[in-house]
Amino acid sequence: MRSVRYGLLLAGLIGCGSAQAAEPLPFDPAHSRFGFEIRTRFGQRVEGEFPRFEGWITELPDGRHQVRLRMFAQYVEIPGKPRYTGWMRGEDFFDAARYPVVEFDSDPYLPGITATGGPVPGRLSIRGISRRETMFLGKPECDRPGYDCDLVSRGTVSRSLYGMDAWQMALSDRVIFVLRTRLKSAPKP
Numbered sequence: 001m002r003s004v005r006y007g008l009l010l011a012g013l014i015g016c017g018s019a020q021a022a023e024p025l026p027f028d029p030a031h032s033r034f035g036f037e038i039r040t041r042f043g044q045r046v047e048g049e050f051p052r053f054e055g056w057i058t059e060l061p062d063g064r065h066q067v068r069l070r071m072f073a074q075y076v077e078i079p080g081k082p083r084y085t086g087w088m089r090g091e092d093f094f095d096a097a098r099y100p101v102v103e104f105d106s107d108p109y110l111p112g113i114t115a116t117g118g119p120v121p122g123r124l125s126i127r128g129i130s131r132r133e134t135m136f137l138g139k140p141e142c143d144r145p146g147y148d149c150d151l152v153s154r155g156t157v158s159r160s161l162y163g164m165d166a167w168q169m170a171l172s173d174r175v176i177f178v179l180r181t182r183l184k185s186a187p188k189p
Contacts, residue, residue, distance in 0.1 A: 024056035027069075031182040032150075034071055038159075039172045046171075048078045048088055050102070057183070064108035067122070071102040092166035093159075099127045106135070113137060114145050126162040133157070150180035 035049040055069035073094035078084035089096040106122035113120060117139035124133045135155055142149035157175050159165065165173075 024058040024068075026184045027053070027055040028182040028184045029053065033180045035178050037176045037178065038174070041170055041172065046078060046081075046084060048076055048084075051075050051077060055181075059111075060108055062108075063111070065111050066108050067104070067106040067120075069104045072100060073102055074100045087167075093164050095127055095163075102126050104133075104135075114140065114151065124157070127164065129162045131161060146181060146183045150182060153177075153179045153181075 029052075032053075032055075033049065034053055035047060037045055037047050039045055050071040050073075052075040053069065053071040055067065058066050058068070060066060073096040074089060076085070076088050076094055076096065078088060088094060091097075094102070103125040104122055106120050109120045114137065117137050119134045119136050121132060121134045123130055125131075135153055138152045138154065140149060140151060145151045155177055157177065158173050159175050160168075160173050
């Protein structure tokens with residue numbers, strides 16, 4: 001799938017107000033949630049989360065915005081399932097010992113997309129493999145997305161494209177990301 005849908009980090013596309021180019025707006029780690037889901041071949045849903053991350057949005061000199069997100073794979077968790085957590089951190093999946101960070105850098109985009117939702121392309125890097133991907137942001141449910149409500153993005157990534165092709169008989173190749181993002185503080189008027 002060339003135009004793979006996934007929400008990894010699109011939730012950070014917060015276009016309300018104006019950001020200072022010199023002062024990126026950081027994501028709020030206390031109120032943002034970055035998770036994923038993978039299904040077993042038997043239909044069981046395995047849900048995971050990235051509890052540690054850093055991300056920010058920057059307004060560029062031309063008025064467009066750009067998102068940068070770093071999720072720390074060494075802390076990835078499958079809540080309540082320590083063995084699954086170990087597998088996700090291990091060599092067959094994120095290989096957190098060798099590749100501790102999952103990164104996404106969006107292309108510059110017009111800030112109005114946060115009011116309408118839609119696709120935003122960028123570069124995703126997992127396990128040292130970097131690919132062009134397109135993310136999809138849902139239409140927000142409030143007037144100040146990222147502050148008064150979450151920006152929610154969803155999408156799907158083929159894990160085998162990033163070298164995570166173990167356990168194909170037991171697990172689907174598709175990983176669905178669900179990301180809910182808030183910013184730390186409102187931009188200055």
